Amino acid sequence: MPGAGRRMLIVEDEPLMASLLAEVLLTNGFAAEIAHDVIEARAAIRHFDPDGILMDISLGDGPSGVDLARVLAGQRPDIAIIFLTKHTDLRTAGIDESELPASCGFLSKDRVRDTEYLLEAIEAVMTDRPREVRHDMDPGKPLASLSAKHVEVLRMMATGYTNEHIARVKGVAVSTVERWTAEIFKELGIGGKGAVNSRVEAVRQFIAAAGIPDRL
């Protein structure tokens, strides 16, 4: 059995999803426990002592799973952490990948239905091969050629903000934002001529890759 008695903690605020994951894990030989928020997660870590954690990024009101994972990476580096996320590219969600523990894996929620994939992901992270489970780092993914900064600016453009507003939020000059947008257009292969509006085309590519972002 893939689980071989290993203990997995599921930190997921959506009860149905949590029970689904637990069912899959239990069926495959894991010992599983569910925590619906950070408080329960902390208690479970103390008494359940998991080998790994399947953690949703969004845990309702309050700190996110990313915050908890970063703390645990320092306090309990022995625990393997796999994030569950709806985003194919964390950068499009405004999450700075460089701030995340390198030992974490990422699992797209829409692939959770694939049991084999889930088990392989858990195995990879637990055997110190987290990069095999970093679908967000796929070089072939959309927007792969963009830096984190460019993705952030493109996300703000897709939110509907003007260059002036982006400059104000980022604390830079408008000319700097204009330079960034020109770099984005170039990286995405968007020419400045023809009938296509560069800004609209860039936003269209972002939406195709990540959906329209939350306003904030």
Next chain:
Amino acid sequence: MRWLREAWWRVGLPDAVSWPAFYVTLLAGVIGNFANSSAAMPHLPRLAIVLVGQVALWIPLVVLRFTLLRDPHRSQPLIVLFVFLVGALMRLFVMTALIVSMYGSQSLNLLGRFLGIVVNIGPTFVITAIVVSALRERRRQISELAATRQRLEASLIDVDSALLQRNADAIESVRRILEGELQKLEGAQAERSLEVLQRTAVDIVRPMSHELAKSIPITVAMKANSSPDQVPWSHVWEVASRGRPFQPWFVGALMGWELFGMVIIRPEDSRAFVLFDAMFVVGFMIANRVLEIANRGKSGGFRIATTALASLVVSWLIAASVPRFLGTSPSDFGILLAFVLLGPGFALGTAILSALARERERVIVELTESAHVLGRSLARQRAVEWFQQKALSRALHGPIQSAVTAAAIRLDSDIREGTVESGVVETVRRDLIAGLDVLHQAPSEVTTLDQAIERMRATWEGVCAIDAAVSDAAAAAIAADGVLRSCVIDIVTEAVSNAVWHAKADQTRLEIALNPQASDVLIVEVVSNGRGDALSENRGLGTQQLDDWTLAWSRQINEQGSRLEAALPVVGG
């Protein structure tokens, strides 16, 4: 001293060179010339010479206005006064040349004349500059505030009227899309159904987000352009004539300054001039008292007429006493002109200007207050937008996505095991469609502020200690308002996260209380001992939330740590 500095500032602004200043200095120049000149000259040519002199005085000022004096934010009083002196010299030379050319060489006291220009016209120019600048600034403030209020009202109407309807539209759009996808399960085989479910699970986020996002308006209160004056002159006249309309001491000061020029020319009559000035002060004091009684309960038109009449009566009575005290022939045109014109002019002018300033100040206060109220409403509505969007998004990404995924997993498992029962697909379809009701439901679980704080403590356990002090009144306000609660939780969560990750704070304190001066404002403070310089580099973190939801916010960073303070509107407070 502050008013002196402000007056000095206004003298150097572009508004110092204005049409009102031209006309007022022209009047002062005419009166001064007629009152003080000893030259025998017919009145009309004298008037013409004064007019030409006035143009000569203003040419350098106009040139200055359109060259060095263009920036309304930069005051150059010394340059303005210097150019005025240059203009005064030009006036002197032009008028002297005209007089000599028309009436031959005369014994003209050029220095005295120059001093007369400076003493007579100079203060008039300066005072007019200050008054015009102040009034125009008030007018600009009113225009901007009025336009801003219009913008805020438009934004609020847009958000307020569309918010609920658009949210309902968003839910219906989402439901239609999901039902459309799920309808494809009808009559489908298990394998085909599994494909549909898998595709729905994958695509469920993007089209749903699209429907959500396009239905939520993004409203921004833009800075307004100027609009016409909000205080009608007819109203100002009416206000000026209420109660005690005249400013006797102000009139006395202005008349005194005009008489001072005459004292220089005729020092032997200085006592008489002092007496005249005192008569103006006392005369308008008496006029004030009389008008206060006579105009009580009378219409605006009546009051305006009596006020104007009173100013003429007082001035002309004093003018009529000039021959008695000065021994001057009644045909002395200059002094009579000064008293007859300047008396009512100063009296009515100061009354109107005083009323105008008061009315504009009142309008500014009212507009500021209304803008404040509208700003509160807009901040509240934006918070409601975010709250609804978050709730809808959670419904989609939580229960709905889970249900679709669960259905896909179960169907996948049945297919693999060869245990697909007939009718299972239809059952799955009906269950999923029924599950869409969650879109219309309020969240079943509500996170309280205390729970959110406990979650923060659990998250940062061993990294950062979190202390919280929430006043009873603030706790009650937060508990009663889900939107406010959500905003407060998001703000403190973001602030603590920033303090820990970017400023390496290990101690954080939350203080939440109602504003002691305004119970409809909630003050949220997050204080940490994080190293401030790292935090200051991250300008964008959560600032959009603060800009949208708060009435005001500030962040102070120093070597000891950082302090974030935000004020949020409390509904029903």
